[in-house]
Structures are given as structure tokens and as C-alpha cells.
Amino acid sequence: MKKLIFVFLVVFAVVSVFSEVVNPDTFFYATIGEPDTLDPHYAYDTASGEVLYNVYENLIAYDGGSMADFVPLLSTAVPSVENGYLNDDGTVYVFPIRKGVTFHNGDPLTPEDVEYSFERALVFSPAAGPTWMLFEPLFGTHDIESMVEEYVGAAWGDIFDADMNPKSEYKQALIDFFNDVIDPAVEVEGDTVVFRLPKAFGPFMNILSQSSHWSGILDKEWCEGLGLWDGNADGWWKHHDWKKEDSPLYAQTNGTGPFKLVSWDRAQQKVFLERNDNYWREPAKLKQIVIAGIDEWSTRFAMLQSGEADLITTPAEYLPQVEELANVTVMSGLPTVNITALSFNWEIKPESKYVGSGKLDGEGVPLNFFTDENVRLGFAYAFNYQEFIDDTLNGLGINVPTVLPEGFLGYDGELEGYHLDFDKATNYFKRAFRGQLWQKGFKMTILYNTGNSSRQRSAEILRDNLAKINPKFKVEVAGVQWPSYLDARKNGTMPVYIIGWLADYPDPHNFIFTYYHSSGDYGKFYGEAFDAFARRPQPEFGGRSLNKMIELASVDPDPKMRQKLYVQIQEFVLDHGLSMALYQPLGLRAQRSWVKGYYRNPIRPGEDYYSLSKSE
Amino acid sequence: MPLVLIGVTLIVFSMMQILGPDKLLSAYVDANKLDKISIEEMEQLKDKYGLNDPLPIRYGKWLGNLVKGDLGWSIVGKEPVTQAIIHRLPYTIELALYALIPILGIGIWLGIKAAIHHNSWIDQLIRIFALVGWSLPDFVFGLVIILFFYVGVNWFPPQNLSNWAETIVRSAEYHQYTKFLTIDAILNLRFDIFWDALRHIIGPIITMSWLWWAYLLRITRSSMLEVLRKDYIRTARAKGLAEKEVINKHAKKNAMIPVVTVAGNMVIGLFMGVIIVESIFNRTGIGRFAARAAQQLDYASIMGSLLFSSVILIVGNLIIDISYALIDPRIRLE
């Protein structure tokens, strides 16, 4: 028996040495998680975005690492006023479509494919998807249902019967809606595709560029063959808002990009890409890409060490570990495009479990606690931003003044953000609620979702500092399971939100509108009191409201003017304590030294495998 | 059997339903996407996925679909639940089959050895061995194995296969007859892939082994000691049989009866999927699938896994009962 084991081990050792094959053509990326769906009009996460980035192509792309300069891709020109492809108003964009490009299945790329791709995005527009970013510039709206309701003059639920067939009186209106409203927005004219906007929209090019996967170009014939929309006005509503799993594009792709999807093995959580040898540019250097979801850090780390993985997702806390490895290149301090911030809920719902007594009696907080600016500013100066960054992120973070990342238009390093200042905080708290807060104290709960250690830590730091300022300020930090967290968020019962925002596209509008406009995705959560506040004319803005200022800044064609406006907005935000930007994280990358060709573009989801190669 | 299954599934379904539609929504909203979803969108999702329907309707729908063979869509598996389970099953079964023999064989052998050399140093050594195996958490042990046997020497890597082997397996020339990595490798005459698959299985097996050896050897030892005290052992010796035969023939069979229970449960557990080992070694398997489903409240996957586990449990217990009957004639129904 023992002899057998010994022999076995020896054979093992011998075989192992010879069975490892070094493969310069394959790239293995060990990351966390996996794609959600490969339907470009449904996906809204970076894992899906990465695959889509490498398999589909857009009309234009960012120039290398720049987030503001573009180069033509499937279009042959980047529209500008100078070259005439953009009109003076900034409302008509013309894209001449490149010839000689084929999809992975051999179909040629035509302008009809481009028109189809965008119109399908608008028609499909699933809930919680990314297509709202097309609606905003093209129509000034958020989704198709509200537009239909306005056009047809009836509620969405009334237009259709139980099987989602339109009632006879509405059918023609729906067809007309498509022809009158949707179709003209994107049209084929000769060899070009023309976009018509109701008014200028600064970030439009960002929304179209590679890295914005919802603007990827699909093959119309192939899609029709799969049972997707055929491009006609009649029946478009049948292709609206399908369930994620029902979309045929869920797990198959057909793009023009440098890589094709070979297989998405969901049992093993692996995506396999293969080089497209018929790519319209020089084919990629790498032949095979494997993107594997490996949740266990130690396992990923071991694979990097052994060389089986070329690149691994490295959370900031593991920086010291990867730094120790030989043969591994570590890049830290990489710029990113997300920010985690603490926002205040100006109108906490009465059923909240996190407000204690719900009154200003020292045992709770009143539901309108955060309508008092002094409270907000007191909180803002009660957080130790730098300590948090050093502690939890191993120093890999920037203390930004407001919720606008460094590197974006409008960012001003001179702006004085918040920092830990007990005196200032004390002063503000003493003024709050006409002195009553200081005397009575308060009690409330800050939530984090279990597993998210940075949110947990931020809550704890805040709690500890508040207690130091005044022992009557009692904050409880509670971790709840994801479902409960989501529930509390949705129902407006959390007193404060510690949440992050990852840029959809690298324009300040994406952040400022979201956080500070009362119709923004986050602004909406702050309650009616905030809404009233945001609409009120402000002296700092020369009588304009905050909302108005944000809207103006987004459409101004002059970048210098935009810069000025955004700085003004941020000063206002800081003065009135509208948010606490906790940190903008800096990226950390650990790859084997034989990986070459990497360049950083913070807005790009994942890797650009076309630019990568492996050599000693 | 169907009644038990209905009962179990109904109970679990109800427990989830108690959470309410807002909490159930979390299955459809990724943590990373939370920050980007509006309240209206959340409501739309709830309607779309029928989360607002009351329990009887939801359960009824599920049951109705079940009869048609449709277990619904698996959010964590990203494919229909039946497909998700079928795709992961071969990996779990393969690991279970390879783990079975060394774990059972060595565990029982150690127990018998300890019993025969009762109170000698061999016995003490084996019992200490068991104690360590018990106390050592398997996730720590698994990581240790990866540290020592993978990073440097590449003996026992994580994952199911090495990259180069994976590429070949997915290629058109390679036929996946059984979806069992080792068997297919042999059928395709690729012995290098066979070795590769085997190497990847050994790490997980060793990790699981120690703990199971501890259980098995304890129960075997005490059972064996009891049997050795019995009168019929004395009779066997009185007949003039050699001690070796007395132990191997007369004692062993009787000692196995309680061991079958422990071993049987272990085997059942193996076939249900071993989540920790699957996670650390990043192997595909039903264990991880079920655990992620539970974490994310993916009710379709939870119910599917539940059905699967229940079936395994019932079949497994049936086999255990049959084993009893085979070993011990007193238990036979005739």
C-alpha cells in the first residue's frame, strides 16, 4: 500500500513537470464575478461590458488613454464642426460608415445595421438597462413608455391587453409613434447614418464611443434571423422589455470586433474568446482569451504566482501581498471613474427602523433631520477622509471635494473639500435645530450590506468621530444582508446612503446630475424637501435654481463655460453640505511581467485584449 | 417519495416567500447595479418576475412548470435550472466517485488497524491522526495544499483542467461522450488530459479526506472493538482459525453495520456537492451552485437544488438500507 503511494507520487512529479505548457498565445484573466448578459442593450455591468468591448465595435473610440479625444472606428470620421459632420447647433451628427468590414459570421457591415442597432436599443429598452442614456440625448426623455403614453394619450397599462397586444384603437397610434418619433432620430442617408437631437448634448460622443457597449453595432440580418425585431414599425412593441434570459443575444454574439465569443461556460464561470482572423484591421496578437470568475482571493493569488493566470483582480487590501511577488508587475494609483459618497435622506419614511424614536429627543432622529444644513455640514466635518483611505484602501484613494472624479471636466483641485475638523463640526452641530440637537443628542442607525468592508468601515469611522464630538451622538452601525439593504434603500428608510457611482461615460453630467439634480438617479431618493430645495432660486446662481444650473452646464457647447459652471455648482454643493464624497478609489493592477501593451483608460470596462501580448 | 418532496419544497418556498417581494427582488438586482437602479425600475422588475403574486399562485406555477419539466430560470447559473444542474452534475459526480474509494478505503482500514492493535502505539497514533483531522478546518487545509502543492511544484492545481487541456477539450475534434473529464480523456485516447484531470481532482480529495478519515476511523474502530468482544469471535478462534481470518472474515462484516451509516452519509454528501472544496479549488459543482443560489435568494435555483438534493438523499438512504440488508441477514425483509 505504501509502496503504491510512493510510486504514484514519483510518477506525478515527473509528469507534472512536463505537463505544464507555456502558452504565449493565450491570456488568462482571473477575476471576480461573470457577465450578466451579452445583450448589449440589456447589460449594465463591467463584466458584460468587457466581453462586449472586445467583440462588438462602435462608430468611434477613445484615443488611447484619453477620455475626451476620439478616433474613428466603424465610422470613417469623428463628427466635428470643422469637418462638417456636425452642424453648428450641435444637433445633427453625420457618421460615414466604413466599407469592407464584416461581422464574425461573414455578413458585411452596412449603414442599415447601424440604424437598426440604435433603433432596436430604443425599442427594446428594458427596465434597469443602459438605454436611458440614448433616450436622454435623442429625445430629452428617460424611456419609451412615458413617450408613448404622451403621444398616444393613454396609460401604458391601458394601451395593451393582458397578452401585451395593443387594443385596436391604439394600434395605429403605436405605429405612427414609431414612424413619427423614433424613426427620424436615426436615419440612413446614402453611405452615412445621421442622428438628430432636439438640442445640443455635450456628452453625446461619449455615449456613442467604444466603452459604451449599448452603442455597439449589431448585424441586422443575423438579429432578424434569431427572432429579434425586424426593424418595422408594425409590431415593434412585441420586442420591448423582454426578460433578460429571453433575449437570444443573451449568450451569443456576432460583432465586428477583433475577438469572437467561442463559448460562455456558465457552469465553470468562464468566457472563452478567440481571435477574429478576418478582422478589418491587423488581427490581434493574442489567439485565445479566457476570462474566469474565481471568487476566492487566495486561489487567484496562487494562480498568478504559478503563472497560470496572467492577470488577476486585486482588491486594494492585498497590495502588500502582490508587491512581494517576483515576475509580477504591480501598478497602483491608477485613475478610476467611480466615487463612493454619503448622501443624506432629507425625508426619511416614518416606517423606518433606523431612526430610533423618530423625534429629536436624544433617542432618535426626526424624519426631516437632514433638511437642516447645519446637521449635514456637521456630519461632513466629522469624517476622517484621509484615515479611511489609508486604512481601508491601503492609501489607494483620493479625497475628492464633491462627487466628481479627478480627471473629469469640471474637476477643480483648488476647491476645498471637507476634512476632519472637530471644531467646525461642533460649531455646526451647536447651531443645528436651534441648539436643541447639541443638548439632546441623537440616535440613528447607519446600514451597510454585509461583505462590503469599505462601507462598513466608513460607517464605523463616522460613528466613532461623532461620538467624540458629543457623546450624546449615538450612531449604530448595522450590517444587513443584501436583500434587506436593497429593500431599505428602495423604500427610503435609510437615513443616509453610502453608495458609489461608476461612470457610465466620462462626462461630469453623469455624476453631477445623478447626485445633485432632484430628478437624478440618486437625487430622486432624497425626498420632496430636497426637490423643493433644488428648484429654489439661489443667490449664488444669480437667481437660478440648482436644477437649472445643472441642466445648463450639461448642454453648453463651450467646454470652458462648462468648467466654470461646474465649479460654481460644486462650490454651492460644498457650502450647503449636499453630499460627503468619501473617496475616489485608485486602481491596482497585478499582472505577470510578460504581459505587454497595457494602457490605462479609466472608462473602459475591463481589458482591451487587442492591445495586449505576451513576451519575456 | 413525491409527498416528501412536495412537503420539503413547499416549506422552503414558504420560508422564502415570507421575506416579501422587496427582499426577493435582490435576486434580480446585482449588488453592483444597485447604485444605478431607480424605484420605478425596481417596481417594474417585481411585476416582470411575478414577485408580487401571493404564495399559492407562485408555488402553484412552480409546481405546474415542474410537471412539464421546467424548473425555471437560474439567475446564478444564467441558464435554465434543469440545464444548470445537468451541466454541473458531471463534475460533482466525478469528484465524488474518485473521492469515494480512497476516503472509504483508507478510513475504514485505519479504524480496523486501530482496533486490532487496541491500546498500542499504533492505536494511539491513529487516534491522534483522527483528532487532528477533525480539528483542522477544511478550508484552511485546502489553502495549505494549494500553497505547498500548487504554487511551487504544480502538482495539484485549482480549477477543473489546465488551460491547454481545456482548449483541446472544447475543440471540435474532441468528443465529450460522458462529460466526465477523466473518462472522456481515455475515450479520446488523450492520456495527457487524463493525467491533467486527475491532478486537478487530487487536491480536493486530499482536502476532504482527512476530516472524513477521522469520522470513519472512529466509528470503525469502536464498532470493531465491540465485535471483537463477541462470543462468535471466540467460537471462530475455537475452531482453530488463524487470527487474520477471524478478523477479516468474521469480525469485519459484523463491524461494518454502523460504519455503513456514516459512510453512506458521507457518500450522500459527496454527491450533493462539497461547497468549500469547490470554492477553494474553483471546481464546478452543485455545492457551490446551491450555496450561491441561497445567498442570492434565487428561488428557482434554490428549489431546483433542493429537489436534486432530496432525490439524492432518498436514493442514498435506500442504498444504505439495501447495504444493511446485504450485510446483515437479520435485517432482510423476507
Add this chain to the structure above:
Amino acid sequence: MSDKEPILKVKNLKTYFKTEDGIVKAVNGIDFDLCPGETLAIVGESGSGKSVTSLSIMRLLDTNGYIPEGEIIYKGKNVTKMSDSEMRSVRGNEIAMIFQEPMTALNPVFTIGEQITEAITLHMKMNEEDAKTRAVDLLRKVGIPEPEKRVDQYPHELSGGMRQRAMIAMALSCNPSILIADEPTTALDVTIQAQILELMKDLQKEFGMAIIFITHDLGVVAEMSDRAIVMYGGETVEQGDIVNIYKNPRHPYTWGLMNSIPRIDIDTERLWAIPGVVPSPLNFPKGCKFSNRCFLASDKCKTDHPGLETIENDHFSRCWHIDKLVEEVKKVRAGDK
């Protein structure tokens, strides 16, 4: 004793056990001979050392048992000095043993047939088929009806009496010269008991083996044996021809045993019992081991250990007051008439 050469000679056998509380002297020097075809009974209460004696002969002691002194000569060879393999060819083959509990003495997971053929194929050069035929024959001989059916049955499918018969069949399967029966009927009810004893006598006539019959039951002794040894505290206290012992008991212990059996022809209110219980093997009184329970005990008994005295030819007793006993016996027996 007949005039044949004894087949078994036990000389000054001592068997001790190492325990946590000290050395237990379970058998402390017994002597006897056994002639071919003869039945010798060893009588005593539990703890007297009678079972240990038989286990010593078979060398089936537990690991903490050992024979510090004494010889067991079987057909001229000293059993205590035999090698393991030699001993194994003796066990089951030349000397066979059956035990008290037929319920547990057979292995529940093997059939009767398997267990009998196992012995046969081990010691006799026979193939499986022939061995099985022989097994069926044996089962028939021991009086089990339908032996062809029974041979494939499991022990739990047979009643206690039948199991004991099967055990006997197993023991006799290799034609042993000596059969040691350790309380074979104690666990059976009385009617079955009688049958088994009858069976054993018949078999002895047919096969001619000597039997050592271990029991505490004097009634059984009377039926079965030619000679008897009464043991107490690991020693022989009385030994001799069975008729002599019954007619003329010469040891208070033997006398006590006889009297504690209820008799249908004597009318008594209470049964006579030997007072006290057998002391633990570490706690025997000094002097005569029976002294603390003996109705004839004197001071001498408590200090001096009596030796084995010859009363007549082949009748021995270990007591200081044999004559007093004789008188007592006469008195009581007279009163009976």
C-alpha cells in the same frame, strides 16, 4: 477411571490474569486426568474457575491471561508449550468446544452451513461440496429436521435448541477426541435441555469422544458424567467417581450444592442455601477459601489451608472436618426417611 491411558493430563494448572487491581488467580493449581470416551464434569458456581480451566486447555485466554505454572498434556504433547500453528491444528480438530449462549456464539451474518464447512475445510482435506454434504449429515445426526434446508439458513432463523444442536454439529465435524461443553444447556429451557443432553450421550456413543462437561447444575452432572470435579476459588475441593460423590459427599461445599436443589419428596418451608456469595478473586479468606461460608468452619479452617486428602480410591476432598461432615450427612439422610 477406566484402565485406558488418559488422553488428557492436567497437572498443577495455574492460570492468572493481570488486571488493574492486581493479579487474579483464577485457577490456582488443579490436577485431573481424562480418559478416552469418558465424561468428566467440572462443577462450581461462577467465579470458581471452571470456565477458565477449559479456556486454558484450548489456550483461548484473553490477552491479559497467562499460565505461569502447570502442564496440560494432550496425547503426550504439552499444550502450554505448543506454537500457535500447532495449537490451531488442535483447536476444532482434536479438541472442540461449545459454549453457553447459542444465541451469540454463532456468527449472525453467515449461514449455519458456511460456519460448519469452514471448520471442515480447515482441518480435513475436503472440497466445498463434500464438506457441505458432511455438514448436512452432521445436522441430521444432531437431530435437526430438514437439514438440507437448514444448512442454508442463518442462526437467527433457528430456535435456541436448534442452534445448540448446530453448534454441537460444528464441534463434532472434525471428529475431535475431546469435546469441551461449557454450560451448553444453561441458557435453554428444561425440556430442550433434556433433549440436548440425550443427544450428547448418543453422540458420545457413536463418535467415542471424551467430554468435559462444565456446569453448575448437579442434576445435569448426575445424568451425564462418569466422574466429577467440584471447584471453588480456583481449586478442586472434591473429586471422584460420580456415584461415590453422590452417595458419599465429602466436602461441605458439595453437600451445600446438593441440598440447595429443591426435592419433590421433601417438604420444606425454605430452601437450604449456602450462605453468602463467592468472594471476589482478590478477597478470598486466608486458610480454607470456603471458610467464611462453611457451616463447619473452625478457627483452624480460617488460618490453615487444607490440602487434598484421599478418602478412598480416586475420591479426594479438601477439608479439615471430613468426619464431621460424614456425621451430618448421615443425620440428615436418616431424617429424610
